Amino acid sequence: MKEIAETATPVFDATYRQLKESITGGSLTHGERLPTEKWLCEQYDVSRTTLRKVIEQLEADGYLERRARKGVYVSYLVTPPIFEFPTSVHNLLRGAGRVSNSEIISYHTDSVGNTNPPIFRCPAEEPVSVIRRVRYVDGRPFAIQTLCLRTAFFPEFDPWWLRDQSFYTLLSERYHLEIDRTNQKVSTCSASKEAAGYLQIPVRTPLLHTTSLVITPKEEEVVHMEHIINTNVFPYTFCTNSL
Known part of the structure; x- marks a missing residue:
């Protein structure tokens, strides 16, 4: 999250x-207008100044959008989770004769407790x-991935491997991890200023947001x-079985 608040x-x-x-x-x-500032301040017990900074941050992160003379609306769309086996986008593109590679933006180590919300049990x-x-x-550029x-399952992992290799190939061949399934969630958002810069698109361009x-x-839960x-x-599509 790129902080707007000083x-x-x-x-x-x-x-x-x-x-x-x-x-x-x-x-x-999605598409709902935010309640009034007065209601939100009372709901969260915060000042208008803090609330406005929070709303600005959520706009920058693609969860909200401000419409001229209409107010602030939710731009994030939630869909139910789906379950499927993973497909290597890298290998699909290479198999189709396309050039697939990546640029590493950042790499660091942290603890599960510092992820918000915690992403692993x-x-x-x-x-x-x-x-x-x-x-x-x-x-x-077509995507930003986090x-x-x-770390215990991926000793001595080198992020630079991902510049021109499939992550799923590394997972299976180098670390010999077997995948049972992936739990995926799909939603939409709009491009923040940071995302627009990396993807070379206008701010607020509609984007697909997925987590796996x-x-x-x-x-x-390993990744x-x-x-x-x-x-x-x-173009990104899903196929799922009916339950």
């Missing part, structure tokens, strides 16, 4: 988290490796992936 405070962080959860959890739905102090990259097809790995949780046959995808460059 100094993040516990009140700011708590209000941001609660309002974001109302959006991603479906309490505030495991001890909060367990380390994770966090990698952000821009993905390209034929030289055009990849979180439970990779689970082994032993019910171990969490988040993608923001420009479907004008790379």
